[in-house]
Amino acid sequence: MQVLKTHKTFEGKTQFWEHESVSTKTKMKFSTFIPAGPVRGCLIWLSGLTCTDENFITKAGAQKVLAEKGLMVICPDTSPRGLQLPQEHDSWDFGSGASFYLDATTPGYRDHYRMETYIADELHSLIQKEFNVPANKISIFGHSMGGHGALTLGLRHPQKFVSVSAFSPIVNPVNAPWGVKAFTGYLGENKTVWAEHDATELVRSGKRHPQALLVDQGGDDEFLTKGQLLTDNLTKACKEASQKLEVNMREGYDHSYYFISSFVENHIEFHSRLL
Amino acid sequence: MQVLKTHKTFEGKTQFWEHESVSTKTKMKFSTFIPAGPVRGCLIWLSGLTCTDENFITKAGAQKVLAEKGLMVICPDTSPRGLQLPQEHDSWDFGSGASFYLDATTPGYRDHYRMETYIADELHSLIQKEFNVPANKISIFGHSMGGHGALTLGLRHPQKFVSVSAFSPIVNPVNAPWGVKAFTGYLGENKTVWAEHDATELVRSGKRHPQALLVDQGGDDEFLTKGQLLTDNLTKACKEASQKLEVNMREGYDHSYYFISSFVENHIEFHSRLL
Numbered sequence: 001m002q003v004l005k006t007h008k009t010f011e012g013k014t015q016f017w018e019h020e021s022v023s024t025k026t027k028m029k030f031s032t033f034i035p036a037g038p039v040r041g042c043l044i045w046l047s048g049l050t051c052t053d054e055n056f057i058t059k060a061g062a063q064k065v066l067a068e069k070g071l072m073v074i075c076p077d078t079s080p081r082g083l084q085l086p087q088e089h090d091s092w093d094f095g096s097g098a099s100f101y102l103d104a105t106t107p108g109y110r111d112h113y114r115m116e117t118y119i120a121d122e123l124h125s126l127i128q129k130e131f132n133v134p135a136n137k138i139s140i141f142g143h144s145m146g147g148h149g150a151l152t153l154g155l156r157h158p159q160k161f162v163s164v165s166a167f168s169p170i171v172n173p174v175n176a177p178w179g180v181k182a183f184t185g186y187l188g189e190n191k192t193v194w195a196e197h198d199a200t201e202l203v204r205s206g207k208r209h210p211q212a213l214l215v216d217q218g219g220d221d222e223f224l225t226k227g228q229l230l231t232d233n234l235t236k237a238c239k240e241a242s243q244k245l246e247v248n249m250r251e252g253y254d255h256s257y258y259f260i261s262s263f264v265e266n267h268i269e270f271h272s273r274l275l
Numbered sequence: 276m277q278v279l280k281t282h283k284t285f286e287g288k289t290q291f292w293e294h295e296s297v298s299t300k301t302k303m304k305f306s307t308f309i310p311a312g313p314v315r316g317c318l319i320w321l322s323g324l325t326c327t328d329e330n331f332i333t334k335a336g337a338q339k340v341l342a343e344k345g346l347m348v349i350c351p352d353t354s355p356r357g358l359q360l361p362q363e364h365d366s367w368d369f370g371s372g373a374s375f376y377l378d379a380t381t382p383g384y385r386d387h388y389r390m391e392t393y394i395a396d397e398l399h400s401l402i403q404k405e406f407n408v409p410a411n412k413i414s415i416f417g418h419s420m421g422g423h424g425a426l427t428l429g430l431r432h433p434q435k436f437v438s439v440s441a442f443s444p445i446v447n448p449v450n451a452p453w454g455v456k457a458f459t460g461y462l463g464e465n466k467t468v469w470a471e472h473d474a475t476e477l478v479r480s481g482k483r484h485p486q487a488l489l490v491d492q493g494g495d496d497e498f499l500t501k502g503q504l505l506t507d508n509l510t511k512a513c514k515e516a517s518q519k520l521e522v523n524m525r526e527g528y529d530h531s532y533y534f535i536s537s538f539v540e541n542h543i544e545f546h547s548r549l550l
Contacts (some may be wrong), residue, residue: 005536007529007531007536008493008495008527008529008533008534008537009533010537010538011535011537012538014533057336058333058532059333059334060538061336061339063336063339063533063536063537064336064536064540147476216486219280221285226323252283253283254282254283256282256290257333258282258283258284258338259282259283259284260337261285261286261336261339262283262285262286262338265339
């Protein structure tokens with residue numbers, strides 16, 4: 001594990017890292033913010049389509065409240081890099097920068113796009129070993145595709161993630177164009193398998209998280225209008241299944257980091273209370 | 276004046292604008308954040324070498340405290356764009372993205388690189404007319420080359436800028452490699468003229484600002500080590516001239532926006548008290 005860059009920030013450290021991943025069999029990058037004092041817990045942030053390990057750490061304005069709460073954050077890249085798989089670099093919503101945080105099963109992708117294993121096992125262990133955070137002090141949140149990742153990984157591994165929240169998540173990808181394209185490419189045509197990586201379908205099939213899930217969604221988000229996010233489907237499924245869920249519809253806000261920065265403090269406080 | 280993009284942020288608006296500048300005879304871009312409630316005043320932010328109107332508004336994390344204080348910010352681009360002047364695009368520290376916020380006098384540049392007039396006259400008027408901020412409620416701050424811009428424009432036009440602050444400013448460009456290159460290109464070989472656009476030399480020659488100048492400087496800033504910033508020269512000149520100056524040396528911090536984000540709240544509070 002190698003530090004590429006360090007920037008002192010709010011008395012703590014913003015750092016950029018690279019390591020050899022056994023899950024993806026590639027180098028993987030991630031960024032961290034580590035507060036100056038004792039670290040009470042770790043938040044894993046999963047970014048959205050086209051992002052890297054840099055977006056959240058440069059644009060969310062989260063370091064101040066993380067420092068105040070004594071929490072670190074780790075922001076992995078959104079896919080393996082440096083490969084040349086079929087169609088991997090042809091579009092912005094599939095392949096590189098668009099892993100959807102699952103373990104792929106299709107030829108080519110199944111050898112490297114193992115992002116669920118990378119996040120829930122490898123990175124989870126690395127946080128404990130390299131950053132001395134106990135296994136029961138790790139939570140997860142994310143944005144858009146990363147909101148989907150946080151919700152699905154949180155529901156599939158509730159014992160690993162103390163609390164789960166999301167900004168503008170893709171909550172029902174089996175019914176959204178982005179999800180249909182990605183799941184076809186990573187999982188093939190069998191839609192029964194797709195449902196295992198869809199937050200709404202997971203709740204419908206009996207998966208639960210012991211804590212309330214927190215979702216913030218911009219009311220003027222173009223991808224909500226275009227039917228990519230489908231927030232109401234998760235609300236309905238959680239209500240029917242008695243999974244606690246808080247959805248804050250934020251009037252006038254869009255899909256950008258300006259929206260995230262406006263409410264990131266609320267999300268960090270939510271995780272801080274439960275960690 | 277045309278809005279290119281609007282993003283709701285902390286209940287206010289982050290916006291990107293374009294207008295035809297009479298000073299530069301080009302289109303000019305700037306970004307703004309305007310809080311939701313009454314606007315008490317406006318801060319002009321001047322960015323550093325290679326930056327555009329986007330850096331501060333996306334990376335400084337300033338919107339929250341601006342919203343709390345009822346202050347707007349306007350962040351102009353760092354030079355005219357869309358031109359093809361001699362050597363204009365050959366290096367990152369001269370020409371496009373590197374105006375040094377002065378009115379050039381050399382052939383070619385003198386027709387368009389009129390950034391002092393653009394900021395101190397045109398933008399100053401635009402803030403009053405388009406954003407309804409009184410002329411006596413405008414302050415200025417900036418980073419690196421933009422810190423130089425804030426200090427020199429503040430000292431040259433103290434009646435126009437209520438308060439002046441800077442992060443990692445180039446305080447004595449006539450004695451720094453960046454400054455020598457830029458001033459030669461924009462002002463020619465006459466060093467008497469150079470001194471009129473150098474904060475340290477302006478203080479030495481009798482220019483004053485009625486308020487204390489505020490400077491934050493990272494102790495691990497590579498450009499401080501390389502002799503580009505020369506912070507101590509301004510400290511000495513201000514002491515000798517009884518110009519009030521507060522310099523905060525911040526141990527371990529570098530030249531990046533991670534540094535700026537860590538102390539931007541202090542700077543906004545400084546301006547807020549005086550506006």
